[in-house]
Amino acid sequence: xxxxxxYDKLWQQHVVxxxxxxxxxxxxxxxxxxxxxxxxxxxxxxxxxRKPWRTASVLAVADHNVPTKDRQDGIxxxxxxxxxxxxxxxxxxxxxxxxxxxxxxxxxxxxxxPEQGATLPGMTVVCGDSxxxxxxxxxxxxxxxxxxxxxxxxxxxCLMTKKSKVMQIxxxxxxxxxxxxxxxxxxxxxxxxxxxxxxxxxxxxGSAIRSLSMEGRMTLCNxxxxxxxxxxxxxxxxxxxxxxxxxxxxxxGELWDRAAAYWRTLVSDPGxxxxxxxxxxxxxxxxxxxxxxxxxxxxxxDGRVPDPAREPDPVKRDGMERALAYMGLAPNxxxxxxAIDKVFIGSCTNSRIEDLRAAAQVVRGRRLAANVRxxxxxxxxxxxxxxxxxxxxxxxxxxxxxxxxxxGCSMCLAMNADRLEPGERCASTSNRNFEGRQGPGGRTHxxxxxxxxxxxxxxxxxxxxxx
Amino acid sequence: MEKFTRLEGLAAPLDRANVDTDAIIPKQFLKSIKRxxxxxxxxxxxxxxxxxxxxxxxxxxxxNPNFVLNQPRYRxxxxxxxxxxxxxxxxxxxxxxxxxxxxxxxIIAPGYADIFYNNCFKNGLLPIVLEPALxxxxxxxxxxxxxxxxVVDLEGQTVSTPAGEVFRFAVDxxxxxxxxxxLDDIGLTLRHVDKIRAYEERRRREAPxxxx
Numbered sequence: 001x002x003x004x005x006x007y008d009k010l011w012q013q014h015v016v017x018x019x020x021x022x023x024x025x026x027x028x029x030x031x032x033x034x035x036x037x038x039x040x041x042x043x044x045x046x047x048x049x050r051k052p053w054r055t056a057s058v059l060a061v062a063d064h065n066v067p068t069k070d071r072q073d074g075i076x077x078x079x080x081x082x083x084x085x086x087x088x089x090x091x092x093x094x095x096x097x098x099x100x101x102x103x104x105x106x107x108x109x110x111x112x113x114p115e116q117g118a119t120l121p122g123m124t125v126v127c128g129d130s131x132x133x134x135x136x137x138x139x140x141x142x143x144x145x146x147x148x149x150x151x152x153x154x155x156x157x158c159l160m161t162k163k164s165k166v167m168q169i170x171x172x173x174x175x176x177x178x179x180x181x182x183x184x185x186x187x188x189x190x191x192x193x194x195x196x197x198x199x200x201x202x203x204x205x206g207s208a209i210r211s212l213s214m215e216g217r218m219t220l221c222n223x224x225x226x227x228x229x230x231x232x233x234x235x236x237x238x239x240x241x242x243x244x245x246x247x248x249x250x251x252x253g254e255l256w257d258r259a260a261a262y263w264r265t266l267v268s269d270p271g272x273x274x275x276x277x278x279x280x281x282x283x284x285x286x287x288x289x290x291x292x293x294x295x296x297x298x299x300x301x302d303g304r305v306p307d308p309a310r311e312p313d314p315v316k317r318d319g320m321e322r323a324l325a326y327m328g329l330a331p332n333x334x335x336x337x338x339a340i341d342k343v344f345i346g347s348c349t350n351s352r353i354e355d356l357r358a359a360a361q362v363v364r365g366r367r368l369a370a371n372v373r374x375x376x377x378x379x380x381x382x383x384x385x386x387x388x389x390x391x392x393x394x395x396x397x398x399x400x401x402x403x404x405x406x407x408g409c410s411m412c413l414a415m416n417a418d419r420l421e422p423g424e425r426c427a428s429t430s431n432r433n434f435e436g437r438q439g440p441g442g443r444t445h446x447x448x449x450x451x452x453x454x455x456x457x458x459x460x461x462x463x464x465x466x467x
Numbered sequence: 468m469e470k471f472t473r474l475e476g477l478a479a480p481l482d483r484a485n486v487d488t489d490a491i492i493p494k495q496f497l498k499s500i501k502r503x504x505x506x507x508x509x510x511x512x513x514x515x516x517x518x519x520x521x522x523x524x525x526x527x528x529x530x531n532p533n534f535v536l537n538q539p540r541y542r543x544x545x546x547x548x549x550x551x552x553x554x555x556x557x558x559x560x561x562x563x564x565x566x567x568x569x570x571x572x573x574i575i576a577p578g579y580a581d582i583f584y585n586n587c588f589k590n591g592l593l594p595i596v597l598e599p600a601l602x603x604x605x606x607x608x609x610x611x612x613x614x615x616x617x618v619v620d621l622e623g624q625t626v627s628t629p630a631g632e633v634f635r636f637a638v639d640x641x642x643x644x645x646x647x648x649x650l651d652d653i654g655l656t657l658r659h660v661d662k663i664r665a666y667e668e669r670r671r672r673e674a675p676x677x678x679x
Binding site: 016017019020021023025027029036037039040043048050053054056064065077079080082083086120122123128129130132143144145146147148149151152155156157158160161162194195198199225228230250251255256258259262294315316318319322413414415432434435436437440 | 482483484485487489490493494495497498499500501502512518521522550551552555556557558559560563578579580581582585586589590639640641642652653655656657659662663666667670674675676677678679
């Protein structure tokens with residue numbers, strides 16, 4: 001057999017049936033469900049008199065609408081409450097495993113899945129959420145789907161889809177001090193653009209990727225979708241196996257040995273052919289800050305906001321001008337002169353224990369700058385929160401003036417009560433800086449947890465390498 | 468699903484690249500547990516001058532006169548002209564639901580984000596890809612010609628202009644077949660129940676940890 005990519009292997013293992021023309025029924029091993037994109041799917045099942053094909057494959061958790069404080073009061077917004085209650089009812093009716101709001105295991109679906117070992121190497125993982133690409137960090141084939149497909153997977157355990165092209169993104173060399181997986185993700189998006197990965201599944205490889213922790217790999221794969229790629233992946237190595245071992249849903253004993261032996265084969269073969277290869281030099285990546293309303297609008301922290309007048313492409317120039325107007329920024333402004341109003345440390349991109357440790361390390365012994373109105377830390381799950389508290393990180397944040405919240409998606413997309421007011425500027429560890437994403441009129445700058453923490457204490461963006 | 472065969476419809480130009488699904492349908496409207504009713508909140512933040520929330524009477528809200536779809540000449544548009552990477556961002560199917568509920572049946576752009584593109588086909592909404600230069604020309608003609616209508620023929624895979632120019636577009640055969648006949652994907656897949664069961668049996672032996 002010819003040399004295969006990791007993607008080829010994962011794909012081939014899951015083909016149930018192939019139609020002429022390449023449309024394929026792909027078997028789905030793990031279906032993660034949240035409250036926003038599932039109600040219409042369950043309703044569809046009911047209307048057609050169908051039942052979930054294999055309920056044991058489904059794990060549900062409410063994350064988008066949940067409050068991050070005063071949980072004992074429940075969800076105040078009745079529309080949000082109904083959506084969460086609808087998930088509870090659907091899971092009860094169809095006997096689906098759900099971590100409810102009071103459960104310590106509740107959290108952001110893309111933090112919870114890996115944390116529980118519900119995401120395993122070699123799996124196909126889907127969820128009605130674009131950031132499902134996160135789970136590819138485990139050498140799983142994981143991607144976001146729409147609600148019609150959520151219903152389809154519930155009813156048939158399969159997805160009707162077509163094979164993607166495969167891109168390899170090689171990041172070799174050593175990341176500098178203070179440069180994180182988030183900066184690699186932003187550097188990749190800056191390099192290939194937000195549509196650069198359209199039509200591709202991306203495998204991240206190279207020595208810099210091998211050196212990343214699982215948390216870092218999840219951050220990177222999480223943002224593959226921001227480069228347009230539905231799926232991001234990293235090959236299995238010992239880092240993967242040692243993360244998975246002992247997790248509640250992971251196999252044990254003899255089954256673990258069998259599984260691990262198979263998982264070790266989940267790498268791209270030497271000589272495997274990729275449709276496109278992109279190379280980045282890790283040593284050249286600086287801490288990055290987005291300046292616009294698309295994740296590709298990114299600059300080094302010691303750089304400047306670009307000048308649209310220098311952009312030859314009229315559509316791009318128009319986009320830059322619009323972005324600068326929305327962001328309230330002038331061309332050529334040094335990034336380090338941009339002052340902020342709020343700080344958000346959280347989201348499926350950066351709310352895991354390693355992220356909170358990195359932020360706490362910068363914050364320790366310092367205070368929020370006077371101009372920062374609100375800085376919040378929202379752990380990715382109840383278990384991340386508990387771990388952080390055991391390490392005393394909560395006290396570090398609280399002493400500095402941060403708010404320490406309950407887990408959920410929170411101000412990444414502001415579906416709950418956490419949001420920016422019009423015109424407010426935020427240093428955010430989330431994944432999207434779209435207009436209105438964190439609240440109507442809100443201005444988002446995407447950064448790493450350490451950079452967000454540094455901005456919180458300085459009141460403006462500063463180079464985390466210099467503090 | 469509603470069939471799509473042939474459409475003759477008014478075109479409306481949305482002249483910006485990277486239109487994301489947060490812009491197409493802002494998050495506060497995703498709290499609905501229904502599949503319908505998203506049309507009045509399509510492009511909500513661009514379309515209205517005030518801030519929209521679920522449950523508002525949208526007919527009483529102040530419209531943004533500068534937003535293209537609010538111009539009377541584009542009222543009733545069924546073909547949306549868009550730029551590169553339309554529908555990027557989240558997987559929310561509420562985006563095609565809102566576009567379809569508003570009245571759009573087809574989109575023409577140089578490219579779409581993958582998940583959005585896929586979601587359109589599940590909702591009788593045809594996303595057409597044409598060369599950037601051609602899309603650019605259609606933008607020019609639409610803006611210059613009030614009442615500019617395009618004919619989209621899915622069977623023949625063509626877009627025709629009022630001047631009689633005909634542009635061919637590519638579409639996956641299987642998706643075309645489903646859209647032309649309004650077929651339900653789940654029903655199609657369930658024809659293969661035996662294959663799904665056989666696959667599961669094999670996998671239970673090969674990778675039993677997946678079924679624990």
